[in-house]
Structures are given as C-alpha cells and as structure tokens.
Amino acid sequence: MLNKKVAFVGSGVMAEAMIAGLLRQKLAKPGNLIASGPRAERGAELHEKYGIQTSMDNAAAVHEADVVVLSVKPQRLSDVMKGIKSLSPDVLVLSIVAGASIKKIGAGLKHKAIIRSMPNTPGQIGQGITVWTASPETSPEQREMAQKILGALGQEVFVEDESYLDMATALSGTGPAYVFLFTEALIDAGVHMGFPRRIAEQLVLQTIKGSAAFYEQAEKHPAALRNQVTSPGGTSAEALYYLEKAGFRTAISRAVWAAYQRSLELGKEKPGHLHDSNDEEQK
Numbered sequence: 001m002l003n004k005k006v007a008f009v010g011s012g013v014m015a016e017a018m019i020a021g022l023l024r025q026k027l028a029k030p031g032n033l034i035a036s037g038p039r040a041e042r043g044a045e046l047h048e049k050y051g052i053q054t055s056m057d058n059a060a061a062v063h064e065a066d067v068v069v070l071s072v073k074p075q076r077l078s079d080v081m082k083g084i085k086s087l088s089p090d091v092l093v094l095s096i097v098a099g100a101s102i103k104k105i106g107a108g109l110k111h112k113a114i115i116r117s118m119p120n121t122p123g124q125i126g127q128g129i130t131v132w133t134a135s136p137e138t139s140p141e142q143r144e145m146a147q148k149i150l151g152a153l154g155q156e157v158f159v160e161d162e163s164y165l166d167m168a169t170a171l172s173g174t175g176p177a178y179v180f181l182f183t184e185a186l187i188d189a190g191v192h193m194g195f196p197r198r199i200a201e202q203l204v205l206q207t208i209k210g211s212a213a214f215y216e217q218a219e220k221h222p223a224a225l226r227n228q229v230t231s232p233g234g235t236s237a238e239a240l241y242y243l244e245k246a247g248f249r250t251a252i253s254r255a256v257w258a259a260y261q262r263s264l265e266l267g268k269e270k271p272g273h274l275h276d277s278n279d280e281e282q283k
Contacts (some may be wrong), residue, residue: 002029004145007062009080010071011037011046011054014096017124018069019050021152024126036061058083062091067145070095070105074266081108089113092142094149098169099266102135102162112137115146118165118173123153130156131168166267170259178255183208 006028008015015035022028030051036058037043043054055061062068062084068091072080077097087093087109094115095105102114117132130150134143143158150156159165183204190200218225230236243249 002027003032004028004066005032005034005064006067006069006149007065008033008035008069008071009058009061009084011035011042012071013121013124014119015069015071016046017153018149019046019052021123021126022149023050025152027148027152034061034065062087065091067092067094067149070097072097074099078108081105085110087111092138092145094146098173099166099263101267104267106135113142114138116162116165117150118168119150119153120173121176126152126154128154129172130154131159131165131172132156133159133162133165166260166263169263170256174259178252179208
C-alpha cells in the first residue's frame with residue numbers, strides 16, 4: 001500500500017476521512033495521495049492539513065493512480081465519469097457513491113475492476129463500518145487493497161451479493177442520522193423537563209454510549225436487555241407503552257425502508273437530477 005498511488009475524485013468529508021485514516025495507520029505516504037475537486041480553497045485546506053497533492057482536474061488526478069476512489073454526490077457521478085475515461089485496465093476503482101451499481105460504474109468508465117462500498121460518517125474518527133463488494137474482475141491483491149483502505153475508516157464487511165449495498169445505505173450508511181435525531185429528541189426532552197442543556201447532553205450522550213457498550217458485551221438480544229430494565233408498572237414500562245402506542249417501531253422501519261427505496265432510485269436517475277440526497281457520506 002505504501003507505494004500505491006491513490007486518487008480521490010471528490011474531496012469531501014468521507015474522502016478526507018479515508019485520507020486521514022490511511023495516513024494515521026501508515027498505509028500511505030502523503031506524496032502518493034491526490035484529491036481533486038472543483039473548489040481550490042478545499043484543495044488548499046487538504047494540502048495544508050495532510051501534505052497531499054490536490055487538483056481541480058479529475059483527469060490529471062487519476063492519470064498515474066493505482067486506485068481511483070469515487071467520492072462524489074450521486075447526482076454528479078455521470079458527469080464526473082465522462083471526464084476520467086481511458087483508465088488503465090489494472091487500475092482499481094473504489095466507489096463510495098450511494099446507489100451507483102458496479103454495472104453503472106463499469107459502463108460509465110468502460111472499466112471492469114471495481115469495488116462498490118458504503119461507509120458511514122463515524123468513519124471520520126475511525127469508528128465507522130463499511131459494507132463492500134467487488135466485481136469478478138478484481139484481483140486478490142486489489143481486494144486486499146480495498147480492504148485496507150476501507151479498514152482505515154473502522155470495521156468493514158465484505159458481501160458477495162451487491163444488493164446488500166443498497167440495504168446497507170439505508171441501515172448503516174444513513175443510520176447515524178437516525179441516531180442523531182433520537183439523541184436530539186432526548187436532549188430536548190431533558191431541557192423541556194428543566195435540565196440545563198449541557199447536563200441533558202451529558203446524560204443522553206453517556207446513556208447512549210453506555211447502552212451500546214453494554215449491549216455489545218452482554219451478547220443478549222436487545223429485547224432481553226430491554227426487559228431487564230422494565231419493571232412492572234414502572235417508569236420504563238410507562239414510557240415504552242407510549243412509544244409503542246405512538247408507532248415508534250413502525251416509524252423506524254418505514255424510515256429505513258424509505259431510505260432503501262431512495263438508494264435504489266439514485267442508481268436509476270439521469271444526470272442533472274436535482275433531488276437532494278440524504279446520504280451524508282457523499283458530501
């Protein structure tokens with residue numbers, strides 16, 4: 001990996017997270033990394049922060065790359081691919097673009113060695129999880145490279161079935177947004193009761209962190225853990241009854257399904273479509 005040249009087409013949040021992770025884990029040298037994007041000031045920021053090369057010309061950025069990372073918004077992908085055709089057959093293309101299938105990327109770039117992946121925003125601090133798959137034409141070495149690059153963001157899960165990528169987009173890719181909304185709602189409820197916001201934030205944050213850690217160590221079904229803290233006629237029972245009555249579980253399920261359907265739609269949209277994407281990973 002240290003001698004491989006990696007070009008990031010798109011220099012947003014997740015591209016920066018991958019760059020930072022590769023350098024942090026000493027999997028790449030700054031001089032072998034280049035990021036391209038339309039804003040010169042963003043390039044200057046990344047160069048100053050990480051010492052990497054930057055460019056506003058996508059074609060120039062990928063010219064000598066061993067790995068090309070597609071990290072643009074879904075609506076920009078078709079236009080971007082038009083400008084970076086004629087890649088060498090041994091170049092690995094790694095995409096983090098929501099909804100973009102291997103078939104679509106392969107047709108757009110006239111290329112066969114493709115990795116499709118879906119990371120999430122906790123990858124910015126090395127605590128993310130990425131689901132990925134590979135085209136049959138990728139070599140074992142290329143898959144190992146992809147695994148290392150994606151592993152720089154946190155955990156990674158390889159799947160054979162590409163359809164899992166759209167599901168992962170809705171569940172883990174968009175998942176942080178659900179957690180943040182739930183966190184915000186809990187904090188606001190605390191403030192409504194009378195807590196100072198800083199205390200409400202501290203209580204909620206540690207409750208969520210502690211609950212996740214407890215669930216991970218307990219190795220029990222979440223329903224069993226929920227039952228442990230739900231005393232007959234107690235406060236938890238009262239709160240849970242209201243949540244079930246309000247359709248909390250159904251609302252979450254429908255939200256994830258809506259995100260899944262949107263991910264499928266993104267893969268079918270024509271260039272220039274201006275629907276707003278909810279996938280924070282592509283910014």
